[in-house]
Each structure stands twice: as structure tokens, then as C-alpha cells.
Amino acid sequence: MTDLTDRQLLGIMGGIALLSIVCACMIGSTPMSVSRMISALLMTGSAGDIIVLWEIRLPRALAAFLVGAALAISGASLQGLLRNPLAEPGVLGVSASASLGATLTLFYGLATFSPIVPVFAAISGAVVATAFLAFAAFHNASMTTLILIGVGVSSFAGGLMALLLNLAPNPFSLAELISWTLGSVANRSHADILMVLPFIVIGLALILSIRRNLSALSLGENTAQSLGVNLRRTRLFVIIGTGLMTGASVAIAGAIGFVGIVAPHLVRPLVHYDPARIIWPSAMLGGTMLVLADIGVRLIPTNAELRLGVVAALIGAPLFIWIAANLRRTHD
Amino acid sequence: MTEVKLQNITARKVGKTVLENVNLNLKDGEMVAIVGPNGAGKTSLLEVTLGLLPVTTGSVQINRQNLSHLTPLALAQQVAYLPQTRPMAWPLRVFDTVALGRFAWGGPAGKLSITDISIVNEALRACEIEHLKERQTDQLSGGELARVHFARTLAGQTPILIADEPANALDPKHQLQIMSLLRRYATAGKSVLIVMHDLSLAARYADRLIWLKNGQMIADGTPRETLTSRQLEQIFEVDAEVTWKNDMPVILPTTQQQSSTRSPEA
Incomplete structure (x- = not known):
């Protein structure tokens, strides 16, 4: 295989990501040709096309890309910190905890105060879960134990969500609560994206600032420290960074699993397994994957539109099993 | 001038004392090997020098600067470390x-x-x-x-190099290669501190041997002075003959003694 430089790889993956977003803008109940799409993009097309493109398809595609990219970065950085290829917000229960935080605000009607309330609640849920998992990881070196604790966190958050569903005061609340658990980017607006974007940008900045440390951590914590890594700061930045990004993703799209494990896993050989160099390509692939999955959601003929989280899980879960089954012995 | 100075170090690990009142001085151009039985506190002594294991009492100075005043990066520019266990999370x-x-x-x-x-x-x-x-x-x-x-x-390329069992997992040719590289590092004016189980290799290449047992320093001196049958008996509880050939020791263990000392703590 010919080696690509980081810039070449990012260019290719960025190009594919852009192409997927263009396709997402063209495909839908009313297909739009390239010329119509360009006209609508330049605000010179028909009023209908301009509304479909700017108000429906583009924000939906951008939301899918943003969520996929944020989840993939969260997965890649958690895997680097915990040195475990199975660490991922969905698998470790971080996404479920974020969903729980958001649904609690819906259940108690706190979301009516401001649309930002569920966002903060989702981020808080994600940060608390990530911190708890990281604490467990640093006190128990076993990778298997960490995954089991993650499964426990996920089940517990799922159980509490089920309790909220069980106690939902009316069918409308129930439907709203269920929508958080299934995950979707349908009907998202530019305002929704702008609301969560700052959190994703801050999370990304935190993770990028310590990404070299993740490479050093490949040699274990003691060696990384002796190389000059500030371990405490690295842990803190990854926990807060992934908490912000996962929480923001859940706030805009609900719980969507497995992107954070599949995207970094596929990219890893292309960057020679370097945890620092995996971040950007993972983001591009994770974003592309969710944009394509969302196109699939719209194309598969079903009575009710499929939810993005459902499709992501149906594709991601078998891939997760395949990755787990093929793990090298060193991760046992 | 590079200097590592450990004064009256006492350290604990998981509630047990692993080092007790240990002093160590490492100067420019010096290669020092820490030897002793399993659990003597050898690795702990390296960890204390690197700030990876906090001390209960005593002080660690690198180049006359207190270790606690150095940032992780500043310390890493002074000291390189090869640990005993070398995990690789990813196949870089x-x-x-x-x-x-x-x-x-x-x-x-x-x-x-x-x-x-x-x-x-x-x-x-x-x-x-x-x-x-x-x-x-x-x-x-x-x-x-x-x-x-x-x-x-x-x-x-740090002024100080610390290595825990650097010759482990190597065949004799590469053991000698690594030890020669360490010797050259010291001869070039840098300081080398290693932990070794192979006493022959340690004595052949190091300027000084530091003998640890149960977290305490028993002896500190040149290989000629300290690598003796009596020392082996006291530290390792074995009877052994030590002879020297062209400045290289030949150690021939004969019998194992009945254990009489307290069990090691680290």
C-alpha cells in the first residue's frame, strides 16, 4: 500500500465527505439535479428548491456530518486515552447517559425554559459518565473490566430511561422521549446546529491540544509521563472534550451508537496506528458514514421513516462484534 | 553539570514501605547499576528518581533542582527512561x-x-x-x-538515562551491544542509572554497584569492592564463588542458604 501523507489522506477523505453531503442534498422524496441544486445554493433557483435545500436537506446533512464527526473524534480520543479499541461513547454508556440527562429535562418540563437546557443536561450526563469510566479505568488496568463497567453504565442509564418512559405523563411526552432513544437528524435547523456547534468546537480544541500525548500513551502511562506527558491534564481534556462532543451530538440527534468505534478502526491502518494522527481522518469518515446512513434512511421504503440511530446500530453492531472478535491478544 | 541526588528517601507502595532511608548520588560520566534480589526496591528507586512514585520523606534533585519544581516536559528533557515492562497499545x-x-x-x-x-x-x-x-x-x-x-x-539524547533491565529479552550479542552503548553514553559525559539482575554484566560495565535489599541500601561501591562472595551471601542468600578475569567477574553459585531474613516488601 502506498503511504499517503496526512494532508493527502485528509484531502481525499474531505472530498468524499463533501461528495456525500452533495448527494444528501440531491437525494430525497423529490430528487434534485446538480444544476437545480447549484441554482438553489446560489439562491437563484425556484423558491421551492431554495427552501428544500437551505431549510431541509442542507441542515439535515450538516447535522448528520457534525454528529458523525464528533462521535468519531470522541471514540478515537477515548480509545487513545484508555488504550482500548473498544472504548466508544455508545459502548461505554456515555451516549446513553447523555440521553438520560436530556430526557430528564424533557420529563420535568425544564426544556420549556430554554432549548439550551437539554443541551447542557446531555453534556452533563456525558461528562459524568466519562469521568466515572475514566476513574474506573485508572484504578483497574483490565480492558475487559472497563468494557463491562461501560455495559453496566449503559444498562443503568437505559433502565432509568425506561423508567421515565414508563412514568411518562401522556402519549406526547412518551413520543418525545422515545425519539431521543432512537436518534435522528430529521427536521434539524441551522439554529439547532449553531446551538451545539460551540460545544463541539471547544471539545475538539481540547482534544486536539493533547493529541500528541495520546501517541505517547501508546507506550503506557509510566513511559508517557517520562516522555513529558502531563497525565492529569490529558485525562481531564479527553474526558471534558469527549463529554462536550458526545453530549452535543446527543442533544442534536439523540443516541447514535457505533460510529465512534467503526470510523477510527477503519482509519487506523491508514495512519500507521498513530492515535494522534487518527483524529481528523476519523472525523471525516464518521461524518461521511452518518450522512450516507441518513441518505439510506430516506431511501429505504418503510411506512414510518426509519430512525438514523436504528440504522447506525443495525450496521454498527455487527461491525463491533467483528472488531471485538478480531482484536489482537495484546488487548486481552 | 548533571547530577542526580537522592537524600534520605523513604517511599511506600500500596501501603508497604518499599524504600527506607536511601541515598544516591549520580554524577556526569558515571554509570551506576542497582542490584539486589526480586522485591528489593530497585524499580521503586528508579520510579522515585523519575517522580513516578512519590516519596514519603527525603528529596530528589536533578541538576540541583528539586524534582517537584520541574514540569513533566522539563524533566523529560533531562532524563530518558526505559521501563521494565514495555506495553505497546497499538502496533506503531x-x-x-x-x-x-x-x-x-x-x-x-x-x-x-x-x-x-x-x-x-x-x-x-x-x-x-x-x-x-x-x-x-x-x-x-x-x-x-x-x-x-x-x-x-x-x-x-538526555543528560541522564535511566533503564530498568535494559538487557532483558536479548541474546548475548545484543546484550553486549546495549551495555556497550550505555557505557559509551556515560563515557560521553552523561549519567546512566540502570537496574540489572545479571551481576556479571552489571559489574563489567558499571562504575559503581548499589546493593539493595528489603528497600534498604546495603552497599555502594565499585564492582571490585562490593561484588564478593560475602555480599552475595548477605544479599541473595546464596553461597557463590567470585573470581575476576581481565576485569570481568565470574560468579559461580554453589548452594542456596536457608532463608532467615524477613520477606521482601516490594
């Missing part, structure tokens, strides 16, 4: 692994300066693994991987 390329030795000198991820690249290549050449540099570390033998880790330590 050999070149990238050795390049991690340049971590403390900055540079963005995946980018090295021309100077860094030349230093990394020099370390690869010194350890005779230049031909492996494009390989992934999971495609190497145990001995090759051990040399990759050693090359990473050399690439730091």
Missing part, C-alpha cells in the same frame, strides 16, 4: 515509536524537524534496527522490540 511503526523519544522537544503530531529525524535515524543505526524502521512493532521478535524501546530511550 518502528520509526514512529523511536521518534516518541523526541516528544519533549515538541513539534506537531506526525511532524518531526530535520534534526529530530537525523537523531532518530542515528538511534536506529546504533541499535542496528534501521532496516526495520518501516515495520509495525507487532511484526518484530521480542529482541527486536527490546532494541526499538532502547533506541527510543537513546533518541531522547
Whole structure:
């Protein structure tokens, strides 16, 4: 295989990501040709096309890309910190905890105060879960134990969500609560994206600032420290960074699993397994994957539109099993 | 002038005392080997020197600066460390692994300066693994991987090099190669502190031997002074003959003594 430089790889993956977003803008109940799409993009097309493109398809595609990219970065950085290829917000229960935080605000009607309330609640849920998992990881070196604790966190958050569903005061609340658990980017607006974007940008900045440390951590914590890594700061930045990004993703799209494990896993050989160099390509692939999955959601003929989280899980879960089954012995 | 100074060090690990009132002084151009039985506190002494294990009492100074006043990066620019256990979470390329030795000198991820690249290549050449540099570390033998880790330590080009069992997992040829490289490092005016189980190798290459038992320093002196039958009896509880041939010790254990001392704590 010919080696690509980081810039070449990012260019290719960025190009594919852009192409997927263009396709997402063209495909839908009313297909739009390239010329119509360009006209609508330049605000010179028909009023209908301009509304479909700017108000429906583009924000939906951008939301899918943003969520996929944020989840993939969260997965890649958690895997680097915990040195475990199975660490991922969905698998470790971080996404479920974020969903729980958001649904609690819906259940108690706190979301009516401001649309930002569920966002903060989702981020808080994600940060608390990530911190708890990281604490467990640093006190128990076993990778298997960490995954089991993650499964426990996920089940517990799922159980509490089920309790909220069980106690939902009316069918409308129930439907709203269920929508958080299934995950979707349908009907998202530019305002929704702008609301969560700052959190994703801050999370990304935190993770990028310590990404070299993740490479050093490949040699274990003691060696990384002796190389000059500030371990405490690295842990803190990854926990807060992934908490912000996962929480923001859940706030805009609900719980969507497995992107954070599949995207970094596929990219890893292309960057020679370097945890620092995996971040950007993972983001591009994770974003592309969710944009394509969302196109699939719209194309598969079903009575009710499929939810993005459902499709992501149906594709991601078998891939997760395949990755787990093929793990090298060193991760046992 | 480079200097490592440990004064009256006492340290605890998981509630047990692993070092008790230990003093150590390491100067420029000196190669010192810490020897002793399993659980004597050898690795703990290295960890204390690197700030990886906090001290209960006493002080650690690197170049007359208190260890606690040094940032992780400032310390890493002074001291390179080769630990006893060397995990590899991901099968990085050999070149990238050795390049991690340049971590403390900055540079963005995946980018090295021309100077860094030349230093990394020099370390690869010194350890005779230049031909492996494009390989992934999971495609190497145990001995090759051990040399990759050693090359990473050399690439730091720090004034102080600390290595825990540097000759482990190596065949005799490469054991001698690594020990010679360490000796050359010291001869070039830098300081080398190693933990060794192989007393012959330690005595052949080190200027001084520090003998530890149950977390206490029993002796500190040249190999000729301290590597004696009596010392082996006291430290390792074995009867052994020690003879010297061309400044190289030959150790012949004869019998094992009945254990009479307290069990080791670390």
C-alpha cells in the first residue's frame, strides 16, 4: 500500500465527505439535479428548491456530518486515552447517559425554559459518565473490566430511561422521549446546529491540544509521563472534550451508537496506528458514514421513516462484534 | 553539570514501605547499576528518581533542582527512561515509536524537524534496527522490540538515562551491544542509572554497584569492592564463588542458604 501523507489522506477523505453531503442534498422524496441544486445554493433557483435545500436537506446533512464527526473524534480520543479499541461513547454508556440527562429535562418540563437546557443536561450526563469510566479505568488496568463497567453504565442509564418512559405523563411526552432513544437528524435547523456547534468546537480544541500525548500513551502511562506527558491534564481534556462532543451530538440527534468505534478502526491502518494522527481522518469518515446512513434512511421504503440511530446500530453492531472478535491478544 | 541526588528517601507502595532511608548520588560520566534480589526496591528507586512514585520523606534533585519544581516536559528533557515492562497499545511503526523519544522537544503530531529525524535515524543505526524502521512493532521478535524501546530511550539524547533491565529479552550479542552503548553514553559525559539482575554484566560495565535489599541500601561501591562472595551471601542468600578475569567477574553459585531474613516488601 502506498503511504499517503496526512494532508493527502485528509484531502481525499474531505472530498468524499463533501461528495456525500452533495448527494444528501440531491437525494430525497423529490430528487434534485446538480444544476437545480447549484441554482438553489446560489439562491437563484425556484423558491421551492431554495427552501428544500437551505431549510431541509442542507441542515439535515450538516447535522448528520457534525454528529458523525464528533462521535468519531470522541471514540478515537477515548480509545487513545484508555488504550482500548473498544472504548466508544455508545459502548461505554456515555451516549446513553447523555440521553438520560436530556430526557430528564424533557420529563420535568425544564426544556420549556430554554432549548439550551437539554443541551447542557446531555453534556452533563456525558461528562459524568466519562469521568466515572475514566476513574474506573485508572484504578483497574483490565480492558475487559472497563468494557463491562461501560455495559453496566449503559444498562443503568437505559433502565432509568425506561423508567421515565414508563412514568411518562401522556402519549406526547412518551413520543418525545422515545425519539431521543432512537436518534435522528430529521427536521434539524441551522439554529439547532449553531446551538451545539460551540460545544463541539471547544471539545475538539481540547482534544486536539493533547493529541500528541495520546501517541505517547501508546507506550503506557509510566513511559508517557517520562516522555513529558502531563497525565492529569490529558485525562481531564479527553474526558471534558469527549463529554462536550458526545453530549452535543446527543442533544442534536439523540443516541447514535457505533460510529465512534467503526470510523477510527477503519482509519487506523491508514495512519500507521498513530492515535494522534487518527483524529481528523476519523472525523471525516464518521461524518461521511452518518450522512450516507441518513441518505439510506430516506431511501429505504418503510411506512414510518426509519430512525438514523436504528440504522447506525443495525450496521454498527455487527461491525463491533467483528472488531471485538478480531482484536489482537495484546488487548486481552 | 548533571547530577542526580537522592537524600534520605523513604517511599511506600500500596501501603508497604518499599524504600527506607536511601541515598544516591549520580554524577556526569558515571554509570551506576542497582542490584539486589526480586522485591528489593530497585524499580521503586528508579520510579522515585523519575517522580513516578512519590516519596514519603527525603528529596530528589536533578541538576540541583528539586524534582517537584520541574514540569513533566522539563524533566523529560533531562532524563530518558526505559521501563521494565514495555506495553505497546497499538502496533506503531518502528520509526514512529523511536521518534516518541523526541516528544519533549515538541513539534506537531506526525511532524518531526530535520534534526529530530537525523537523531532518530542515528538511534536506529546504533541499535542496528534501521532496516526495520518501516515495520509495525507487532511484526518484530521480542529482541527486536527490546532494541526499538532502547533506541527510543537513546533518541531522547538526555543528560541522564535511566533503564530498568535494559538487557532483558536479548541474546548475548545484543546484550553486549546495549551495555556497550550505555557505557559509551556515560563515557560521553552523561549519567546512566540502570537496574540489572545479571551481576556479571552489571559489574563489567558499571562504575559503581548499589546493593539493595528489603528497600534498604546495603552497599555502594565499585564492582571490585562490593561484588564478593560475602555480599552475595548477605544479599541473595546464596553461597557463590567470585573470581575476576581481565576485569570481568565470574560468579559461580554453589548452594542456596536457608532463608532467615524477613520477606521482601516490594
